[in-house]
Amino acid sequence: MPLFSTQAIVIRSLNYGESDKITTFFTKDFGKLKGIAKGARRSKKRFQNVLGLFTHLRLIFFDREGMGLVRIESGDLLHLFPKIREDLRKIYYGNYYLELVNEMAGERERHPEVFDLLLTFLEDLDRLEPGEEQLRMFEIRMLSLFGYRPHLIHCGLCQRNWEVLRDDPSLFFSLEKGTLICHRCSRYGEKLLPISLGTARFIDQAAQIELSKLNRIKFTAQALTESRAILPRFIAHQLGKELKSLKGLRETFSSVSKLENSNAK
Numbered sequence: 001m002p003l004f005s006t007q008a009i010v011i012r013s014l015n016y017g018e019s020d021k022i023t024t025f026f027t028k029d030f031g032k033l034k035g036i037a038k039g040a041r042r043s044k045k046r047f048q049n050v051l052g053l054f055t056h057l058r059l060i061f062f063d064r065e066g067m068g069l070v071r072i073e074s075g076d077l078l079h080l081f082p083k084i085r086e087d088l089r090k091i092y093y094g095n096y097y098l099e100l101v102n103e104m105a106g107e108r109e110r111h112p113e114v115f116d117l118l119l120t121f122l123e124d125l126d127r128l129e130p131g132e133e134q135l136r137m138f139e140i141r142m143l144s145l146f147g148y149r150p151h152l153i154h155c156g157l158c159q160r161n162w163e164v165l166r167d168d169p170s171l172f173f174s175l176e177k178g179t180l181i182c183h184r185c186s187r188y189g190e191k192l193l194p195i196s197l198g199t200a201r202f203i204d205q206a207a208q209i210e211l212s213k214l215n216r217i218k219f220t221a222q223a224l225t226e227s228r229a230i231l232p233r234f235i236a237h238q239l240g241k242e243l244k245s246l247k248g249l250r251e252t253f254s255s256v257s258k259l260e261n262s263n264a265k
C-alpha cells in the first residue's frame, strides 16, 4: 500500500471501538482526509498525542484506493497551539474555524490556500487576544476560497455600480443571490439584509487582499455590525444549516449575541 506524507491540521477526532481513533484532517496536499489510527488509545507513544483538535502535524498515512478512510501510520508534531487549549474563549473561536472548514470542504478536494488560511488564523488565535473581527475575516476568506464570494460591486438586479449607488438612501445584501441589491430593486428581492456602501467595499477588499496583508485593513464599527448580521447567515444559507459552534459562541460571548437581534427583511 503506498505511503504518503503531508502537513495536516486535526479538525475532528473521535474514539472508535476499543482502542482506535477516527480523525479528520485538513491537509495541505489532499484537502480534507479522514483516517483511522489503529490502537491510538493504547499506544500513546506511536502517535505522541498528535491526534488532538487543532494540532498541526506532519501526517504519514497509507492509502490504497484514493477513497474512504486512510490508515494513519504516524504523525510528527509541528505545532500544538498550547494557548488555544488553555483558554475557553479561544477554544470556542478555534472550534468555529474547524467546523467551518469541515462543513465547507468536500473530502479529498485539494485547497492548499484553505490550509494556509486555517494555519494562519490558528497561529494568531494562539498568539493574540481573540477578537470578533477575526471570526468575520475568516468567514469572508472562506466564502471567497470556496467560490461563494459575495458580489458587492454592482446591484445584482439592475447592475448599477458603486459610483451610481452612493446616492441610494438604502442598500441591501441578498442572502438568496449573494449580491448587493439597490434601493430601487429592493422591492423585488427576498431575504434582504441592510448593508452600507462602506461595508460592501470593505468586504470586497477583505475577500481579495493577500493573506499576509489582511491585518493591515480594519473593520469600522459599522462594518463589524453589518458583517455580523450578514456573514453567518449567508454561510448558513449556503450550507443549508447553522453551525453548531456558532451557537456556542453566541451564547457564551455577548460580543456576538447581537446576531440574534439583527432582522432580515
Ligand SMILES: [Zn+2]
Binding pocket: 155, 156, 157, 158, 159, 160, 181, 182, 183, 184, 185
Ligand atoms: Zn438595482
